[in-house]
Amino acid sequence: MSRPALHFPDALFHPDSGVGGGPRPPHGDHDSLWVQNDRAIIDSIQDRVIDAADSLGYDTNAQFALRLALEEAIVNAFKHGHKGLPGDTPVHFEFEVSPKRIYVIVEDQGPGFTPKAVPDPTLDENLERPSGRGLVLMRAYMTRIEHNAQGNRVEMELIRPESRE
Amino acid sequence: MSQEESRLRVQREDGVVHVEFIDRNILDEANIQMIGQELFSIVDTEKDPKLLLSFSNVDHLSSSALGTLITLNTKIKLKSGQLRLANIDRQIYEVFVITRLNQLFQISDTTEEAQASFE
Numbered sequence: 698m699s700r701p702a703l704h705f706p707d708a709l710f711h712p713d714s715g716v717g718g719g720p721r722p723p724h725g726d727h728d729s730l731w732v733q734n735d736r737a738i739i740d741s742i743q744d745r746v747i748d749a750a751d752s753l754g755y756d757t758n759a760q761f762a763l764r765l766a767l768e769e770a771i772v773n774a775f776k777h778g779h780k781g782l783p784g785d786t787p788v789h790f791e792f793e794v795s796p797k798r799i800y801v802i803v804e805d806q807g808p809g810f811t812p813k814a815v816p817d818p819t820l821d822e823n824l825e826r827p828s829g830r831g832l833v834l835m836r837a838y839m840t841r842i843e844h845n846a847q848g849n850r851v852e853m854e855l856i857r858p859e860s861r862e
Numbered sequence: 863m864s865q866e867e868s869r870l871r872v873q874r875e876d877g878v879v880h881v882e883f884i885d886r887n888i889l890d891e892a893n894i895q896m897i898g899q900e901l902f903s904i905v906d907t908e909k910d911p912k913l914l915l916s917f918s919n920v921d922h923l924s925s926s927a928l929g930t931l932i933t934l935n936t937k938i939k940l941k942s943g944q945l946r947l948a949n950i951d952r953q954i955y956e957v958f959v960i961t962r963l964n965q966l967f968q969i970s971d972t973t974e975e976a977q978a979s980f981e
Contacts, residue, residue, distance in 0.1 A: 819962040829927035
């Protein structure tokens, strides 16, 4: 995949382009977008992914997991990945919601980090450290999460459980 | 939404400050910071801080919100105060279990149980 241009305002996601209210027929969804660090925009892309998952019958546990993982991945990208970069630097976001799996990529434009270097916040000695829990939650709630070698791109996958209650 | 608006409902009962979160989602960084400042200022003004946080309205919270709760807990401990959490929805409780923060915080099912657990 060729890397898109860094600043590409035409492709920036706007809340208005999201889905409207009301029930909709089952629909998968996929897109590739540049996202700004703006709460309304972040909320609306989360809503768009979750709305598609909901329409395909992913249950409330999956939707909860999805919102949490999306939140942590996007916030990490802006807060840690883009530390020191101009505030309007966008993050690249890709998703695909299909009946069997949900696939998400969040890529920031920062230098990257080493996930293994983040202290395990679940160890007794780290329980009182206020940060570092986003990764733990993403790993717990997604079926698979993987960082690229540079550490500026996370790929997450949620496979739909075969048997559901 | 006004930036000045409080994100918390605060009342006092038998020497315990009851705090209820108004937001359904505690995700937004700016919001979490505001909530943190409000909570920290309660601790700062109390001589013997006893705080009971009710999560009855809360559907989602992020790791950043957990960080604020940890900082709050540390501030309260420094003043030899007590912190209790209550009314945490099943899905959110799981977040505390995964992060093992259910070991750090004293969590009760109901506000009444939490109130009774203060020493």
